[in-house]
Amino acid sequence: MPKTTPSRRIKQFRFTPGTTVAGKYTIVSLLGTGWEGEVYTLREQGTGILRAAKFFFPHRNRRSRTSTFYAKKLHKLRHCPILIQYHTHETIFFEGQRVHVLVSEYVEGELLSRFIARQPGQRLSVFQGLHLLHTLAAGIEGIHYLHEYHGDLHDENIIIRRYGLSFDLKLVDMFHWGSASPENIHEDVFNLIRIFYDSIGGAKHYPEHPPEVKAICCGLKRSLILKKFRNAGHIRQYLETMQWH
Ligand SMILES: Nc1ncnc2c1ncn2[C@@H]1O[C@H](COP(=O)(O)OP(=O)(O)O)[C@@H](O)[C@H]1O
Ligand SMILES: [Mg+2]
Structure with a gap:
């Protein structure tokens, strides 16, 4: 040859x-x-x-x-x-x-990372964070429903088109880790929770958050998060039925 x-x-x-x-x-x-x-x-x-x-x-x-x-x-x-x-x-x-x-x-808007960086204290309030998580979970639910996954969920791949009472978001970019295995869907779930956790101040502000937030973030422990939510739809349902005490 x-x-x-x-x-x-x-x-x-x-x-x-x-x-x-x-x-x-x-x-x-x-x-x-x-x-x-x-x-x-x-x-x-x-x-x-x-x-x-x-x-x-x-x-x-x-x-x-x-x-x-x-x-x-x-x-x-x-x-x-x-x-x-x-x-x-x-x-x-x-x-x-x-x-x-x-x-x-082409999506006109602002990257989530930049949006968060210009908020007071570089973080969202808990309710803004919950709205963000709800919009993301509801959007990604459709992807998981079709037995697919995003594979690269983080604040540089999320564009905010409009922000008002709630968010209007678009996801750019994806990553191919192989077929849509449960592990790939679980990785999306974990990344969704991590985006929420980081958006409201990350580890620094975690201790001061109410129990309702801790029940969602589970201290960012993967096994606990996955016990609670198996896909994005579970997160959406949870948020829509949770009760604030
Ligand atoms: N469709 C799009 N509309 C607007 N901006 C985009 C679009 N796709 C990508 N971008 C911008 O370009 C950046 C890099 O693109 P991305 O697709 O995430 O590639 P990579 O992360 O592999 O460099 C994104 O973080 C975003 O700021
Ligand atoms: Mg990217």
């Missing part, structure tokens, strides 16, 4: 705003850089509509397996309103290499 020279690893794209990609989008700005690739805001040239696109580093997306997986998963979950909508899967060439691009809905 002839040896092929391995291509140089692409470590960054760093597209300049104004660049045309895939013959129909213009790069607007860089949204984030991660392990799998870079995320940009794009403008669709034909319509002027803004989109978000993840450009995968080829070594993180061999034979386009990861990007295709996300595309299929977002498509399967397209009726879950908490998730961004998938649009298209594109292929471009960058430095002579094939690069796959996942184009999805």
Whole structure:
């Protein structure tokens, strides 16, 4: 077998705003850089509509397996309103290499991490935190119901579109840990509780919280949390029927 020279690893794209990609989008700005690739805001040239696109580093997306997986998963979950909508899967060439691009809905809003950081004391009140947890649990319930999981729930993957009496949220990004096993669903449950726990002040403020909060957070002990909640729907039901003393 002839040896092929391995291509140089692409470590960054760093597209300049104004660049045309895939013959129909213009790069607007860089949204984030991660392990799998870079995320940009794009403008669709034909319509002027803004989109978000993840450009995968080829070594993180061999034979386009990861990007295709996300595309299929977002498509399967397209009726879950908490998730961004998938649009298209594109292929471009960058430095002579094939690069796959996942184009999805662009969500205008503020990252949960930033929202919390600008609150007084960098934390939410208990009732705001409960509203946040309820919105997340109700949204993710639909994903678990379809025997799927998110896999990467944390405050940098949650965008707040509107905040009023309650939250209007969208989840971006997911992670593929393999098939939707009970363990993967349990990981989402644990991460939901952790987001709530952190949002109301984390370990520093935990001792001063009322027993109703402790009954939900279970001291952040995974086994106790999972004994109480097996999926996101259980958390939602619990919150809707809990009684404040
Ligand atoms: N559809 C989107 N709409 C708006 N912002 C987005 C969207 N997707 C990603 N972002 C922003 O880009 C950041 C990185 O994107 P993400 O998909 O989380 O990739 P990664 O964590 O692998 O870098 C997010 O934290 C968010 O701020
Ligand atoms: Mg992310």
